[in-house]
Amino acid sequence: MSEKTSIAANRSWAARLVVLAPYAWLIAFFLVPFLIVLKLSLSQTALAQPPYTPLFDLSAGWQGLKDFLSGLKLDTYALLLSDSLYLTSYLRSLEIAAASTLMLLLLGFPVAYGLARMPRRLQSVLVVLVILPFWTSFLIRIYAWINILQREGLLNDTLIALGIVQEPLTWLATDTAIYIGIVYSYLPFMVLPIYATLEKMDESLLEAAADLGCPRWKAFWLVTVPLALPGVVAGALLCFIPIVGEFVIPDLLGGSGSVMIGQTLWIEFFGNRDWPVASAVAVMLLLLLIVPLMIYQHMQAREPESNR
Amino acid sequence: MDRIPGFEGGMTADAVSSKRPKNDGAGASAASRNNAARPLVRFEGVTKRFGEFTAIERLSLDIREGEFFALLGPSGCGKTTLLRMLAGFETPDEGRILLDGADISGVPPYRRPVNMMFQSYALFPHLTVEGNVAFGLRQDGLPKDEIAARVSDALALVKLAGLAARKPHQLSGGQRQRVALARCLVKRPRVLLLDEPLAALDRRLREETRFELADLQSRLGLTFVIVTHDQEEAMSLADRIGVMDHGRLMQVGTPPEIYEQPNSRWVAQFVGDINVIEGQIVSIGADGMLIDSAAAGRIHLKQTPQAEPGGTVWVALRPEKLRIALDPPASTEANCIAGQVWDIGYLGDVSVYKVRTDGGLEIKAAAANMTRLVERPITWDDRVWLSWAPEAGLVLTR
Numbered sequence: 001m002s003e004k005t006s007i008a009a010n011r012s013w014a015a016r017l018v019v020l021a022p023y024a025w026l027i028a029f030f031l032v033p034f035l036i037v038l039k040l041s042l043s044q045t046a047l048a049q050p051p052y053t054p055l056f057d058l059s060a061g062w063q064g065l066k067d068f069l070s071g072l073k074l075d076t077y078a079l080l081l082s083d084s085l086y087l088t089s090y091l092r093s094l095e096i097a098a099a100s101t102l103m104l105l106l107l108g109f110p111v112a113y114g115l116a117r118m119p120r121r122l123q124s125v126l127v128v129l130v131i132l133p134f135w136t137s138f139l140i141r142i143y144a145w146i147n148i149l150q151r152e153g154l155l156n157d158t159l160i161a162l163g164i165v166q167e168p169l170t171w172l173a174t175d176t177a178i179y180i181g182i183v184y185s186y187l188p189f190m191v192l193p194i195y196a197t198l199e200k201m202d203e204s205l206l207e208a209a210a211d212l213g214c215p216r217w218k219a220f221w222l223v224t225v226p227l228a229l230p231g232v233v234a235g236a237l238l239c240f241i242p243i244v245g246e247f248v249i250p251d252l253l254g255g256s257g258s259v260m261i262g263q264t265l266w267i268e269f270f271g272n273r274d275w276p277v278a279s280a281v282a283v284m285l286l287l288l289l290i291v292p293l294m295i296y297q298h299m300q301a302r303e304p305e306s307n308r
Numbered sequence: 309m310d311r312i313p314g315f316e317g318g319m320t321a322d323a324v325s326s327k328r329p330k331n332d333g334a335g336a337s338a339a340s341r342n343n344a345a346r347p348l349v350r351f352e353g354v355t356k357r358f359g360e361f362t363a364i365e366r367l368s369l370d371i372r373e374g375e376f377f378a379l380l381g382p383s384g385c386g387k388t389t390l391l392r393m394l395a396g397f398e399t400p401d402e403g404r405i406l407l408d409g410a411d412i413s414g415v416p417p418y419r420r421p422v423n424m425m426f427q428s429y430a431l432f433p434h435l436t437v438e439g440n441v442a443f444g445l446r447q448d449g450l451p452k453d454e455i456a457a458r459v460s461d462a463l464a465l466v467k468l469a470g471l472a473a474r475k476p477h478q479l480s481g482g483q484r485q486r487v488a489l490a491r492c493l494v495k496r497p498r499v500l501l502l503d504e505p506l507a508a509l510d511r512r513l514r515e516e517t518r519f520e521l522a523d524l525q526s527r528l529g530l531t532f533v534i535v536t537h538d539q540e541e542a543m544s545l546a547d548r549i550g551v552m553d554h555g556r557l558m559q560v561g562t563p564p565e566i567y568e569q570p571n572s573r574w575v576a577q578f579v580g581d582i583n584v585i586e587g588q589i590v591s592i593g594a595d596g597m598l599i600d601s602a603a604a605g606r607i608h609l610k611q612t613p614q615a616e617p618g619g620t621v622w623v624a625l626r627p628e629k630l631r632i633a634l635d636p637p638a639s640t641e642a643n644c645i646a647g648q649v650w651d652i653g654y655l656g657d658v659s660v661y662k663v664r665t666d667g668g669l670e671i672k673a674a675a676a677n678m679t680r681l682v683e684r685p686i687t688w689d690d691r692v693w694l695s696w697a698p699e700a701g702l703v704l705t706r
Contacts, residue, residue, distance in 0.1 A: 212444030
């Protein structure tokens with residue numbers, strides 16, 4: 001019997017270890033770096049190496065800690081709120097993220113729906129096709145878009161050849177280019193979660209709806225859409241959150257007129273070498289994104305098994 | 309529950325008269341005969357193909373108003389396809405389906421006064437029990453208070469009144485089955501279709517639910533068409549059974565007719581257990597016929613089928629109609645075969661003896677275990693005599 005309990009004890013230890021591993025990972029590579037960034041955001045810039053104060057001096061003991069804490073200030077956050085540059089940057093990021101998430105949804109849902117209704121054998125092939133672009137580097141694909149969208153690029157050539165336009169249009173360095181780039185890059189993140197929920201949907205539910213007097217188009221709204229909702233929410237969050245912080249796409253395809261928050265952060269960090277303000281921008285961005293995540297969490301908690 | 313709230317409106321005079329004890333063949337057939345004049349559903353030469361595969365082949369069938377009709381057959385025999393054609397999910401390639409005398413072949417499922425209970429129940433997981441049951445009524449655009457009243461009546465009818473706010477995943481299998489049933493009943497369909505309604509329940513619950521279903525049907529007077537592969541289910545529930553194989557109806561009749569007078573070896577062997585002995589007719593007289601079997605000798609039967617002497621026939625014997633004994637029967641009236649017990653299946657209430665006869669046949673005989681057997685009166689390798697009265701056997705010509 002003692003042997004049995006020791007096996008059980010071993011097992012529970014192993015189980016605990018397995019649970020602990022991801023937490024350890026998150027603490028080491030998320031929480032600790034976040035605390036460093038948080039501390040940085042409360043510092044001031046300095047012409048030094050590293051370019052900020054205060055620095056924590058272990059050798060000074062208690063006095064050192066007190067000096068360190070008194071050196072932390074909220075100046076950077078005051079700046080973020082007072083200078084409209086940051087506010088517009090945040091708002092622009094949210095606007096672009098919201099608009100492109102909507103576009104992704106309008107485009108992604110029909111794709112996922114069509115995919116889920118294909119014959120089984122075709123489905124797996126088509127899913128691979130959806131993921132296929134990931135096999136090429138993201139950066140290379142965005143550069144390819146530069147090529148397509150430039151003045152003498154593929155898009156203008158095609159439009160002129162088809163006689164739709166006479167003169168080449170300006171695509172690059174416009175918001176349209178940003179939207180094209182974002183929708184192109186994030187489409188799989190919208191399609192796959194929606195496909196996953198639609199694919200496991202019981203076909204007989206639609207038959208039951210028809211049997212109870214509900215025409216097909218109505219059953220789509222009354223049955224299919226509500227059941228796909230968890231996938232829609234997951235897809236929207238998977239797109240919205242990274243798009244808000246997107247840097248590469250607006251930087252390479254967009255104009256210089258107004259910048260997204262990711263670009264602002266980059267400028268502060270590398271251009272101005274203002275690590276504290278850059279850190280404050282990052283912390284604020286994180287707080288901004290936690291809100292939709294909490295809403296999602298709340299929805300999940302409310303209906304834990306709604307789609308079994 | 310004596311009163312059936314909300315369902316009086318849906319009951320017809322015919323339906324009230326069809327109240328009867330279930331499981332009573334004579335009563336059931338009498339009730340069915342009352343309604344024989346008017347088929348509610350009529351299949352006329354219906355054929356359905358899926359690619360190369362013919363699921364239903366020129367099938368004709370009448371289902372009467374207020375009757376409980378069971379489609380029984382092995383899986384893949386086309387019984388579910390037939391049901392789905394009635395619901396409108398499949399359209400026949402040939403032939404017509406009439407409901408109340410009108411061809412419904414082109415009518416989409418959402419406009420048919422027919423409701424189906426799915427084998428998987430197909431409850432909407434995002435709606436509550438109440439939402440599921442109200443779904444069909446909302447499609448009809450009924451006023452809110454009428455929907456509410458009918459839904460609560462239907463839930464009371466299936467004894468789920470307290471669970472209206474639950475979601476399907478919060479219910480047990482039996483409760484889900486009732487929700488599915490209520491969702492159909494609340495629409496007051498002309499025909500209620502049930503696709504293997506009890507298959508997902510465990511044995512005990514299945515038996516309970518079976519009686520409730522039969523009771524519900526006779527109280528509401530609705531026409532039920534049930535698809536099942538379980539002959540016990542068909543026998544205990546239905547007024548009439550249609551036995552199907554390979555897209556054809558093999559036999560249609562009341563449960564006793566199907567069991568006691570199967571029209572072919574296939575039906576005899578599909579429904580219940582049966583021994584079949586091949587033989588040639590020697591003579592046909594007023595008191596029955598004499599059959600000569602190479603393996604079992606002379607067999608005397610009190611039955612005169614339409615057959616000529618010399619023709620090959622099959623004698624069908626139900627195991628429970630055979631008497632098994634350690635001594636030869638005293639009466640010379642009875643038919644008798646001698647053999648040796650080579651296997652015994654003990655089922656508690658009965659024991660099934662597999663006997664290898666001297667002629668090389670393998671015959672099953674069932675005997676009720678009337679005493680608590682500590683020591684078996686008949687055991688392995690015993691020499692036994694199987695005997696049966698001339699009335700017990702049945703002659704099949706195909």
